Amino acid sequence: MDDRTKTVLTAMRRILRVTDGNAKALMRETGLSTSQLVLLQLLEGGGEKTAGEIAARIGITQATTTALLNKLVARNLIQRRKGEADRRQVWLSLTPAGHQIVAAAPDGVHERFQQRFAELDDWEQAMLVAALERIATMLGAKDLDAAPIFDATAIDTSIETTEPN
Template identity: 65%
Template sequence: MDDRTKTILTAMRKVLRVAQANSKALIRETGLTPSQLIFLQMLDDGHEKTAGVIATRMGITQATTTALTHKLEALGFVTRRRGETDRRQVWLTLSDKGRAVLAIAPDGVHTRFHQRFIQLKDWEQAMLIASLERVADMLGPEDLDAETLAEGVENALELPSFRIEGN
């Protein structure tokens, strides 16, 4: 491997380690994974949303959204109801228990990243987006969701498993 490849792999390992440390702290404080926290945050505006909208915004598959919904409903963090006109549609809302856990959740790596990212100039943001999308393309097929891609990166970099979420 050449020096540039080693440098980029080292930077990727650092990102993964920071995200993994954040994941452990979040689980310790709230019992939630980063995916579950982001899912709850998507519902924190007081409006019902469909499972499909959540899946699209998080960049995950419908199957992953269904699994998250079932888990969070079982924990009492979300409520769901079937659509009145289309019974296949699932509407989700944050429960009081869900709002309470969000209130104690520590600011995670996503929040810190967002706060710093929006301070960058537009061209810097565009450059980072393009670079990371290119890295993602280099690592695997385009049809993988963010969660599946993260698992592949972790395996390639020989790090323990954790999940990376989309916006």
């Protein structure tokens, strides 16, 4: 293995370690996964939303959204309300406990990355996007359904495995 390959693999491993460490720290401090916190933050910033809106905004499947919502409802962090005009529609919002946990949650790797990435020049952003897309293609992961959430504990029910149990 040449030096550049080792450097790239080491950098990728560092990214995985920092995201895993962030997810574990969040779980210890709040009992939430990164995906759950991102979902709560989305509701914090925008009032009531439907599950479909949340799935589209976060970039996860409807099934994954439902699983996350059920856990958050069970913890009394989110409440469901039937639509008045259309009773089939369900509106989601934070409970007071949900607001408290979002306020108390530590800043995560997402916030740091988003802030620092936004500070880069356009050409630097484009270069990083191109390089990471190329790496995803090289690893055979270009077409995997993945949300823009660094969460090693995330549930993704859209990926089926063919490996034996």
